[in-house]
Each structure stands twice: as C-alpha cells, then as structure tokens.
Amino acid sequence: MTFDSASARFSLPFLYAGQSQKEVFVNEALARCDMLLHPAIEGETDLPPPSPSEGECWLVGMEASGAWNGQAGTLATFQGGNWIFVKPRDGMRVFDLSTRQEQLFWGSWRKASLPMEPLGGSTVDVQARAVIGQLVAALQALGIFPSA
Incomplete structure (x- = not known):
C-alpha cells in the first residue's frame, strides 16, 4: 500500500518511516x-x-x-x-x-435568506401568519435563517 504526501480531502500531511522533524x-x-x-x-x-x-x-x-x-x-x-x-x-x-x-x-458558499412575511388577507390569514412567524423563529433559532 502506498500513500500520497497528504490526505485527499483536506491535505492533512502524512508521515513516512524515517522522516525527520x-x-x-x-x-x-x-x-x-x-x-x-x-x-x-x-x-x-x-x-x-x-x-x-x-x-x-x-x-x-x-x-x-x-x-x-x-x-x-x-x-x-x-x-x-x-x-x-x-x-x-x-x-x-x-x-x-x-x-x-x-x-x-x-x-460555492450558500446560506438561507429570511423569507418575506405574508401581508394582507382575512381572519384565516392571521392564524397562518402566526404559524409562519413561529416557523421562521424556529429556523432562526437553529441557525438556518439569519436573525432579524
């Protein structure tokens, strides 16, 4: 078995028998x-x-x-x-x-963006907005969405 001088994923250096320093x-x-x-x-x-x-x-x-x-x-x-x-x-x-x-x-580096909150609507939309707000807050707490 032979090895390269460094690991493939993150270039961690390998040691060799008799290697100085x-x-x-x-x-x-x-x-x-x-x-x-x-x-x-x-x-x-x-x-x-x-x-x-x-x-x-x-x-x-x-x-x-x-x-x-x-x-x-x-x-x-x-x-x-x-x-x-x-x-x-x-x-x-x-x-x-x-x-x-x-x-x-x-x-490339990617991160989630904060979604827009829903606007307008009737009584049912008030409940939906509250739930969406809770979901956004939970995703912010987990670091998935940025903090406001």
Whole structure:
C-alpha cells in the first residue's frame, strides 16, 4: 500500500518511516483538524484582520487581497503565527458567528435568506401568519435563517 504526501480531502500531511522533524507534520495536521472539526468562522472578509487571535477562523471573501491574495472562498485559520488555508469541499458546513447562521458549500458558499412575511388577507390569514412567524423563529433559532 502506498500513500500520497497528504490526505485527499483536506491535505492533512502524512508521515513516512524515517522522516525527520515529524512534529512539524503532526502539528500541521492537528491544526487543520482543529479548524475542520465543528468549524465556526468569525465572519467573511476580503482582508485578514490586523491582530488575529490564535485559532481565529474566517471565510475568505471573493475579493481577497493582502496575505489572503489568491485564497478566495477558502477557510483561513490563524495558527502558530501563520494563516492556514483549507479549500472547502461540497457538503461542508460552517457556522458563521457574526450572523449566527450556518453556511453550506456546494460549488460555492450558500446560506438561507429570511423569507418575506405574508401581508394582507382575512381572519384565516392571521392564524397562518402566526404559524409562519413561529416557523421562521424556529429556523432562526437553529441557525438556518439569519436573525432579524
């Protein structure tokens, strides 16, 4: 059995027998795992924050520049004083702390938008509006719809 130098899904580095400085590769793999297990992003931006905290994770915007140039649409985590980038895969989900909402990657990042509330109508519509309002509130609480 032979292996590539990194895993297929998230480029986690593999170790080889007799490899020197294994701790570098293990630490990089652990940093990526830390980023990818239950990922939560601070938000989406085109520029890296000026003073990031260790472990901070961001979704790199489509107009990425500076230290993030060429990394549009990736996840960026600050680990060990450096930015680590991971290209998303279809089906990946992140929780956006700035909007308190989940995002899904399927060719591009997607998130649900808040539906318009129904307007007008008669008495029956009052009850329907109340139920729709409760459904929207429940979906907001679950992070599916953005908070109002």
